[in-house]
Amino acid sequence: MHYHFFIVNKIGLIIYDRYYQGTAKLSANDMIRFSSTLNSVHLISAQITPPNLRKTGLKVLNTKTFKLFCYQTTTGVMFCLVSDPNSQDMESLCKKAYQHYSDYVLKNPFYETDQQIRIEGFDQAIDRLFLEKAV
């Protein structure tokens, strides 16, 4: 079951988010606070990675009530998914979401990079991705 999916651009702003299973929406202020905290944690965890290991930053956060998964692309965009703690295969879902992003968002000539995503086709593709698997 998935609760919340969002995309963070390379300067740390949330450019897209989607809620599922009746999850309460965050207010705009909370959203900013949340994204900046997430970004800092991501950067700090990369900094405290022991030498000789790949500095990938925050990838998975496991708690009793949810699991947060971050997939960062080589170009710096981050795809994050919050699901229930037993979720499997979150990485491949995020990769699929990345494919949809490159197809529906970046190939749209009217989309300006690093801006908010408001594209209906993309919404539908993302919903299909996360709701089908939830059953």
Next chain:
Amino acid sequence: MARKSSQVQGEQIWNQSEKVNAELFAFTYGSLVVKLIRELENISEVNRQLETMGYNIGLRLIDDFLSKNDVTCETTKDTAEVIAKTGFRMYLGVTCDVTNWNADENEFSLILADNPLTEFVELNEDYRDLKYLNLLCGVIRGALEMVRIKSVCTLERDSLKGDEFTELRVVIKEKVQDEYEPDDD
């Protein structure tokens, strides 16, 4: 090993992806170039404009490329190999060869023997200065910039101008440090 796998990967993606008619593609590109020539009336301006258009394509195309391929490039050699074998295969249906490395391994040439874009093209004398494929140079520059590699790409030799093959020269200017590297202070 990297060579084989990048070739196989390009092949697979090519087989999976939707295709457009090669002639339609070549004609569309041709009419784009002709339109630019008519509107700008200045060949060097056309070359510049083609490069900029390619650059803007590259900025977005790289995400499409990375989302469909699983690549990690450690060295410039890997990068060149992936562009030549996977990138060109995936988007143009041809592969090209990587040659002419300089001593520092930051410059290389991509040799295109066969190119769907130029199949029906003949350049007459008036357009001797036109860089018909300058868009490809822009694509490479834009795509590399998004993965933090600053580069310059030029059309060195052109089969349309009587050369045996088309050669794109890629010069890697700088690899921008990973943002996670600790500061000195």
